[in-house]
Amino acid sequence: MVRAWARPDVETTEGIEKARAIASEESGRFRTPTGMSGYIVPVLAVGWCLFQLSISSWLLLESTYIRSIHLAFAMAITFFGYPAFRKTFNKGFMKFISPPDRIPLIDWIMAFVAAAAALYIAVDYEGVSMRMGMPNQRDIIFGVLLVVTLLEATRRTVGPALVVVAVAFTAYCFLGPYMPGVLAFKGTSLSRYITQISLSTEGIYGIPLSVSARIVFYFVFFGAMLERAGAGRYFIELAMSLLGGFKGGPAKAAIVGSALTGMVSGSSVANIVTTGTFTIPLMKSVGYPPKKAAAIEVAASTDGQLAPPIMGAAAFIIAEYLSVAYIDVIKAAAIPAFASYAALFWIVHIEASKLGLKGLPREQLPRFWETLKSGIHFLLPLTVLVYELVIPRHTPELAAFRAIIVLVAIIIIRAIVIALREGESVKYHLIHAGRLLVESMVAGSKNMVTVAIATSAAGIIVGVVTMGLGGLITELVAALSRGNILLMLIITAVASLILGMGLPTTATYIVMASLTAPAIVHVGAMNGFEVPLMAAHLFCFFFGILADDTPPVGLAAYAASAIANSEPIPTGLQGFTYDLRTAILPFMFIFNHDLILHNVNSIPQALLIFATACIGNFAFASATQGWFVTRNKFYEVPLLLAVTLIMMRPDLIASWVGVPYEQRYFMYIPGIVLWILVMIMQKLRARRTNS
Known part of the structure; x- marks a missing residue:
């Protein structure tokens, strides 16, 4: 069996290294200190993992203590692990304060001060609670230190964008009385600001950090263990064995592999570095141009965070914000997510048809049953996780914890089985398994630092909004949209895309949901119809991912283009055209709540909605890509767009023709007829052309 991905050429190898460098830009660049100081971050990382596993099993702590300790670990690892600047300096003062190979004195001080400031609310919990609203001088000093060190940690890990937004909101708190007209705000005192932001659970220690500490950590750790154990490569080989022989097979395999990997990676760029190193060269090998190969991987990896049942960190925060079970978020996101992936399959099939591509020869592909059996142990913990979330509907943290325990057991048992099968030392293989677990702890903790810091910094913005700015912002956004719900959605989408260029997905969602989700609901009510709060939050979530x-900033496109050796901006533009099929879905489910299964509890009804949503998305993809069965004629594009509207908004068509809302599903019939009509027209034309 020949595996093309096992022997990358020099150009591809160099591209992979560039992609990894770009991935490090997303999460910051870890320094590599020599000597004993090199063990500080790994020891802290393992300690963090053990603490998190303890609170989910035997250690009972109040929620505020958990958040405080969680943030303290993240802050300490940040200042010990991240240099002050991402650029390497070879001489002068900058090299002194930001060396890549040692921890300078200033960072030792910053690490201890930041950890102490984060732990202050836990150390003096009773005193802080008794003085709530009336902080003493010590409270204010530690509160200010927490804000300052957190902003510096955010700058190092996430970049300057989130810091700028947080500082702007903070400044607005104090400068509000001096602002003109509608922007005027009564302002606040330092005492009230510190109480809200640093000493309560309404700011830094709010819901986002709580979700990071109680839920997200376990999924990130679980993903790191799967990756270290080799699950990423297994998913790609399994997808290749199933789909590699079909037309455009490697691209279809890339979609499946990226979806499986993206469910647990939580990062588009990390997903590309994991799966794109295999799939992009394969797509190029069957004839996809480098730009399109990279763009397909970008689109697949970006949507990985949408894939239920394990979505990105923001999905857990949605559940907490709305006080609903996580399974309800999965239910709401299921049809848009799966319809988006189905349309991406359609797009890569279209691209293969345009280029006249075929799949890989079967002799070059791994055999399905052999591949399935070789890594079936990777599917067991995923099965446990899905079962725990969907059947008994246990909490996400309990489900993830049990999946981790199963995966740990599998890693240990596998080591013993390999040793006995190969006639080698059991002790040696158990030591290797133990090393893999420790490496997973370190990798998982390092991956979590960005999430913990970003959610904490976003808590500053949320805290400021809840101090009284929320109503003002809702009125301001409503005024900007002039009460027009469609304009309101366009403003939110564009703002999310712009903000998301500099922020991680989770932080983008938190900021935009805090500012615009209530406004979307408010403007919808002004227009005479209800917008479920779930729909408003998912709208912000989708565009934060996109x-x-x-x-011009999308790091995912830069990483994929490095592997494919294509131009990043054209790659990003191509990927964005592929992602248009995802971008229309939030606009549709704001108006058609059936798409998020709002008040839909019938499985046949849900399947009907899913099937018609897929047809609508296929039609939209064909219209935007210029191809259905063959190349579109200009008059076929509006017909395909009409199919999209009918299948996505049967309620709207029903209102136009005077059909009662309860009978809206009958509108699917003309949509399907029109879809088939365009198909027949193009098939006849293609037959005439070929003859």
């Missing part, structure tokens, strides 16, 4: 590949 920002990952939006030119």
